[in-house]
Amino acid sequence: MSGPASPGSGGSWPVPLRRTPQQARSKARLARVLQAAERVLVGEGVQALTTTRVAAEAKVSVGSLYQYLPDRDAIIDALAAGYLARLEAAMDDLVRAATAEQWDDPVGVLIDAYAAIYRTEHGFRALWFGSSLTEQTRAADREHKRRMADGVRRVLLALGTVRDDETLGRACHAAVLAADALAQEAFRRDPEGDPGLLDEARLMLRGYLTDLAARRP
16 A cells, blocks of 8 residues: 555645645655655654654755645645545445455455554554544545445445435445444554454444345335
């Protein structure tokens, strides 16, 4: 999985920057800055994400960093946007897989896939568990959960387990909110994810999926 500085589709960056890099050298510098910011975040915590500290870690001038990321909030927003984009890309991959395959246990596949991401994305955990999200990132996270819920809806429709009606989107959103809360607690307890709590998440969501499937005509 690529680092937090990966641009979105078409070469665009996932959050508004003070200035959008155009040249390959500028893009590479910004990528290096965000990789350095993640190292600081993981090693020293979110409070260390000052422009001075990140510039020093990236070996660039503060003025160079300031062109794109003027303060800690901008750094947090940029890192968070990269993490959310990668989670959504993983969901898109799962939707494609569900279209081509038949899963006996879709809940298990989804939870296992995202638990694997949580285990490797140390920066994501450090940011979300640090209680220092900006208002922009909180808003982005709310929209992210809605997109993830739509991904779950598409997985279930691809597997032919549910009927697409007006309640399905709401049910998938509720499932994502519940799964996210349980996953965060599982990884707060254990960097590898508390196995017992992840098992409880699987049991709960399997029951929910069974109820959704029962609503089919």
